[in-house]
Amino acid sequence: MASKTRVMAAAGIAAALGLTTAACGGSSDSDDKGGASGGAAGYNAAVTSVVNPSTAKGGTLNLWSSQDADSWDPVRGYYAFVWNLNRLYTRKLVDYSALPGKDGLKLTPDLAAAEPEISADKLTYTFKLRDGIKFDDGSPITSKDIKYGIERVWASDVLSGGPVYLPGVLDPDKTYKGPYKDTDPNKLGLKSVTTPDDKTITFKLAKPSGDFLYLLAMPGSGPVPQKRDTGAQYGKKPASSGPYMFKDIQPGKSASWVRNPNWDPATDPIRKALPDAINLTITTNADDLDSRLLAGTADLDVGQVGVQAAARTKLLSDPNLKKNADNPVSGFLRYAGITQVAPLNNIECRKAVIYAADPTALQAAFGGPLAAGDIGTSMLPDNIAGSDANYDPFNRKQGKPQVDKAKEALTKCGQPNGFNLTITARNNRAQEVKAAEALQASLKAVGITAKIDQYDGAQQASITGSPDNVKKKGYGIIMAAWAADYPTGSGYMQPLSDSRFIPANGNYNLPEIKDPAIDELFDKANLESDPTKAAEYYKQINTKIMEGAYYLPVVSAKALNYRNPRLTNVYIHDTFGQVDFQALGVSDGK
Amino acid sequence: MSLGPEASIKEESTAPAADAADDRGGEKAIAGRSLKQIAWRRLKKDRVAIAGGIVVIFLIVVAILAPVLSKLFGHPIDEYHIDQIDPTFSTPIGKFGGISREFLFGVEPTSGRDVFSRILYGAQTSLSVAFLSALLSTILGTTFGLAAGFLGGWVDAVISRIMDFLLAFPQLLFAIALVSVLPDSFLFFGDRWSRVFVLVGVIGFFGWPYIGRIVRGQTLSLREREFVEASRSMGARSGRILFKELLPNLAAPILVYATLIIPTNILTEAALSFLGVGIPPPNPSWGGMLSDAVTFYSIDPMYMIIPGGMIFITVLAFNLFGDGLRDALDPKAR
């Protein structure tokens, strides 16, 4: 199974699923103007409503980022902002609708003319394509192009980096080796996907999956014209099926898009395509980016990870700037996974750790309520169906460490004088290291002596992601962060808690939870087509995880972002926890 | 020279060392051990150098007494004081980085840890790394320099080659690389001290060619000196010549350059910590504090100025003293 962590390893950005409203996610600070004044600008206005609605076309959108895309190849990209930007040039059979709030989580037919026909056994999905859909070179987009695009997901040996979900659903035994090793003359050898004609595409699932459509909404499921596929190099000039096509890509420096003349608005229910051109500039200096944002020479930070400390101060102290800022829940949870390394294999010792941790110090380490987010209370973020904002089993919201309870737990655990353990943090994450230090300090208060082991975040899959290595090195607590690739409870929690999701490398079920009850609940949820019922299962899973004291939730992350007042149609898209880039326009037409 | 532009040692390595040595040797040859007295008299006259020396001693004492001092005037280095921090800005609430009677040097952003104590322990790290690595460089440098200069021939060729090679190395990069791959903790040392030794190893190792070159040069010039010739003609064994004739005459320059390498090492250690391969947390180091300050220096300059200032003062003090010492032992270099 693929993991999210590349995303976090890279920048602490999450390909987040959405959130409900600021009221739930926001601190008191962000509540006040929360759901206010649809249309008008204002602090957090974009979280719940569209700021400066407009249909005015023209102008150039100046996007900036403090880091480059991992890849522009739809199959290889994994950063949230890259998925978000993919909406400019990659259409899929279905895509998230362009609406603020919860509606953003809904899928709408995109290349598909309508909702798919789903067989009674929930194993066969059939889509009909729209008419008049074309690539940027004018050639029509056929079902074969879509199939080929999807096949590329199988070629993870050549196209590394992206998520690899679909094989799990369509070809669990990986009998298909991907288009590059395909013996079929048309390179369309994937059996479980068929294209009876250019307008029809059919998927045969190995087992039912409530999340299948979400998988089809990922950039990797977009169409790719086989004759233009250059394998690993495709990301240097991807074809476009959307309203914009690449004009130029300078790795590490910039990317720019112009209108795709062959895109027909009539065929696209989602995209507005207001600006004539879109430029993305990559800077090496985040502070520089901030000062350009505040000066209005940059429109938006596509990273959407929040401004630096310096700009934060400026921004919050000046009402005129503050009204152009939003503080959305970026949608992923920072937490510490507590492993099975003795004595932590004893639940009471795990509880001791959780009670001893100082919630405020940890929050501060990540930047405080605004920059870091609210103190985490459970392993299901507020914004996933099934979560309960008031569910706080370890009473963390009050913000103080609970030394007595911790000591109590220690005694029960048979370690009244505490014990030694190792905390890991990624050395390329300054804040994570600081958090580890904070944890170390508060554990000391109850007699637990912690050693911090920093490691190269790039090697996560093989260091903390390898259960064997974790045992060998005796890692007791692993600082991590997580967000789902698609907005459902299983999409979020299954990799973290399902006993069947423990690979030798790239494991994210850090506590190695092996609870049949949890596994069973996931299966039930997957078969459940009614979201509300599914939500009920997820709620139970969350409870079980917390009762097992497997994880110490730290914060549910937020980011303080600034939007240039000249931007129109600004709103946070709940799927990404970011501004919906494709909707943006510029008021002054420049 | 890429141990950062800070490698001010290069100046000394090119200063008229050889001729200076000639004088010195000469003086010695004639005036016997009176050189020590002359030097000491000169040094005493050099107020600036003495001032530097006093500061150095003060810092050493402070470093040694760090635990006591932080008990008396500060808080444990890993004790959090979140109440001192403004949650929204993660900067100290108090003015000037939260400097107060309670926190003499203010508190660390985000955590509220006591900067004063962290500076003291930082001094411990910086100084021990600097001294030990200087010692290592000196031992290696002297041994190989002597060997090269005295034995000459292929030994000289090989050693000189190695020295050139080491100097042709992008050293800072390598220091970073090495430190980041070497083990965090070994033997019975805690992770703090094992890292200190790793740093000592790396810095000391890349430092020895500077001393080595000088010692070699001096040995070569001394070797041809009458008194060495004399004792050789009198059939003295090499060993005797080496230790009775050469080393005493090399003592002065070695002492000077060993002293002058220390500030460079302090800067290097700080640089490595700044680049994130220094002492592991929560143990403080000045360079580490500076790199933390990068995020906040525009809104909480104090947190940058204090560790930066400490580095500056320390290095300056060592330089002043070192220069004074050189001038005292080697008037020509004035």
Place this chain on the structure above:
Amino acid sequence: MSIGATNPRPYLEVKDLTVRFETDDGIVQAVSDSAFSVEAGKTLGIVGESGSGKSVTSLAVLGLHRTRSNAKVSGEIWLDNQELVTASDEQVRLLRGGKMAMIFQDPLSAMHPYFTVGSQIVEAYRVHHPGVNKKVARERAIDMLARVGIPQPERRFNDYAHQFSGGMRQRAMIAMALVNDPKLLIADEPTTALDVTVQAQILDLIRDLQDEFGSAVIMITHDLGVVAELADDVLVMYGGKVIEKGPALEVFQNPQHPYTWGLLGSMPRLDRDVRERLNPVKGSPPSLINLPSGCAFHPRCPYAGRNGNRSFNEVPVLHGDVHKVACHLPQEARTEIFQQEVLPNL
């Protein structure tokens, strides 16, 4: 000049010249009120150990102390009826290398390593003949090189100092000094760096050139042999003071000062049995920072006991008419000692 007009001075006349250097270690009393004079065409030899102040005296005459901020010079230096101590830097500069020139001890270090010998001579010439163009100056330089006996001067013109042999280098040095026909030539140990045969040649050369240009020469050396060969008058310096001076013959045949005896004693002579030990002056020269009180020589003076009731606490004055000496020993005592104890060993 008005005075000079009434009673003509010798070409160079130095009156109670005193040179001090202020150093961190104290005031160095390099030269204390020494006085001497040289007539045109004559040669004055200044002898003494290193540190006796002979070189400093010559540098003071050339005004080379002026660039050293810590040097204090008092007294009078009259060159061709012009007073130099009080003269402006510019005036002295114009005389330097023009009317008075100097030959330095070690020509290798005294010549710039990065410029060709020729160019350095040309430079010396043109600074005092501003109008002259390069070509003429070059010819002049080559002519001088030839004059001092350097073979193939045209070729050597473009060589660097380090490419010359010791003797040739010294010749080049002399050529450079003489390129402006100086009327006063100061030679500071011109031969010490050279081996004996070359020494002789160089000395001959200097003598010939002196005859040719009729200039006054000051020959600074610790080698009495050289002085005996060249000098008309001799000046013996010790601890920065003149302790004996007079016509060369006088001083050699009837030296008055014990120190001079020492010098003579330490002088190797071909007509003497080699195995016979030389008897140099015992002890080491005095520190110029704190000179021994009174007679600077008395700590080393083997005959100090014999000065009857006189004390050494006051500085001995230079007395005598032509042949002057500064010593506390009574005249007769000295003559006796010299006749009975010193002479036999010489």
Place this chain on the structure above:
Amino acid sequence: MLAYLIRRLFNAVLTLLVVTAVTFGIFFLVPKATGSDPALLYIGKTSDAASVEGIRVKMGLNDPIVVQYGKFLKGLVVGRDYANGPDVNHCPAPCLGYSFKTDQEVTPLLLGDLPVTLSLALGAAVLWLIMGISTGVISALRRGTVLDRAVMGGALAGVSLPIYFTGLLASAIFVYWLGWLPQGQYVPFTENPGEWFIQLLLPWITLAFLFAATYARLTRANMLETLGEDYVRTARAKGLRERTVIGKHALRSGLTPIVTIFGLDLGALLGGAVLTETVFNLRGLGYQALTAIRGNDLPIILGVTLIAAFFIVFANLVVDLVYGFIDPRVRLA
């Protein structure tokens, strides 16, 4: 002379070989020793066996290290192909390798960063030469005066200030408090010379200040030494104007040692001014190297190390040759 040159070049190449070999060894063996698989480093997070194997094949990680090193050298000379089945990247000579992390060839990547480092180093060099030498000479001539002491005091302070402190201090003052200069953000000269200048001004000054201090001390020391030389006295004895004595005779030899140091410093800097580039967010070779080291991106580390070492070795050679021309006594053989 020619023989000398050839020998030197041979030595230079040898040194470079050793440097690459050592680097190669460290960064390939150490991960092996610590049990972390290089392939996993390059792969991002997709951890399924197929991807890992794909990378192994493509990078040739399955070959013994010697073979891998051989391939690297070959690529350097004639270029090489990174092939995994139908998926091939050709890397033309001089091929410093292929960074799988950034999915780019190293050579163009580094060539892209070179201008930044060049601009930084050369600009600063001009500044520090002017500042350092002039002050050095002046205080040598005014030796012992108040001016001299002041300048030397400043210089000593200068060499005692780490750039990662002065850098922050400078930008805190000029960028945040006074707002005179913009946030660091390199702009290519070809794109906009004005911006290029403005953006580099602060890095230049900070870096130059550091070196200027060293050079002032150096120059002073050398000048004092030469001023004491006999040939300077001779020049005076010839009656030359003081201007000529200092400006021609003293400077000429007083500055010769500076040439050496300057060459070496510049050489070292061109290999990447790690600290300066880090402090000012300049994406030059040093910055690149640092990120590469942090991310264990061997091909880039190897590339930068090689370039850096090349500059240093090359600088050494140039310096010696130049020296041969400046100082007639030096015979190159």
